[in-house]
Amino acid sequence: MSELVTGDAVVLELRPARLPSRALAAAIDLAVVFCVFMLVSVVVGIASVTLDEAAVAAIGVALFLLVLIGGPIAVETLSHGRSLGKLACGLRVVRDDGGPIRFRHALVRGAMGAVEILMTFGVVASIASLVSARGRRLGDVFAGTLVIRERVTARRSVAVPPPPPWLVGRFSQLDLSAVPDELWLAIRQYLTRMHQLDPGVGGSMAARLADEVVSRTGIAPPQGIPAAAFLAAVVHERQARDARRVFAGARGASSAAPVVPVGGAPESAGGVAGAVGFVAPGGAVTPVAPSGAVAPAGGAGSGAEEQKGAGGSSAGFAPPG
16 A cells, blocks of 8 residues: 655545556557557558659658557546556556546656656656555656556545534534535544544644634634644534534425325324424434424434533543654
8 A cells, every 4th residue: 555645634545556467457458549540541552552662661650659659648548547458457547646637647657657667668657666665667767657446445534523512513503615525534533533634644734724714704713722622612503503404304304205104094294293204314213293293303403412421531632643
């Protein structure tokens, strides 16, 4: 596993492709390219029977450059690093920072591939891939790219730690509509990895993320609240709002649907007012009170009461350091 750190201090866990899988993908690509080259050569040879030898030689060189070199470059550019062989082997070419490649990356890889793969029958590429710590050939080194494996075992997602009990619900009036999804993702990744970071680095990252949240919302947190705890409380508030929005939509759908008993005879509204419920995403049935209010079912309110009753040890949140 190779860990790459982007400019936003996000750690990317990438699995570099090794020589056997890369050799198999290259063999598939070369087989396809040579088949296309032979078909095009036959068609062009039939069409150019009346030309002289110099023109035929020029056409042959042009076909070599366009099909054997230009073809893989065009395919990698249009598919963002997934040729037919790489698609079959579950590989992809990405930049060193984990982003998709562009034309210039594919051009450098294709030009170097003509030398280290076609002209040397893959010997130079194999030696370079074996020597490199991340299995990169010379084309990857000059282009700043990396071939990774996309088909890896799915890992269980790490839950964001809840905030301290005394911060639950404290930011219920905060306007979070201006916070972009990219910032939410960066905050979540920090909270799930903050105990793996150096205390000084983690503290500076938390302060920077907290400043970005404050600049988006326009309201600074109270004095004395650690930046990591503030971020955890803000994420918890956003999750609680999303849960309430989902539950409200489910309640509206259940209240709009007619209630028919098993026997098929309709009942009066008064007879079913206290028995109507909706099914939460987890499968539990949450009753609806006669007034229309939804009883909490593991939402933000019940979580706050449980944390308040259980004490600070049930929160499971401890700022790094």
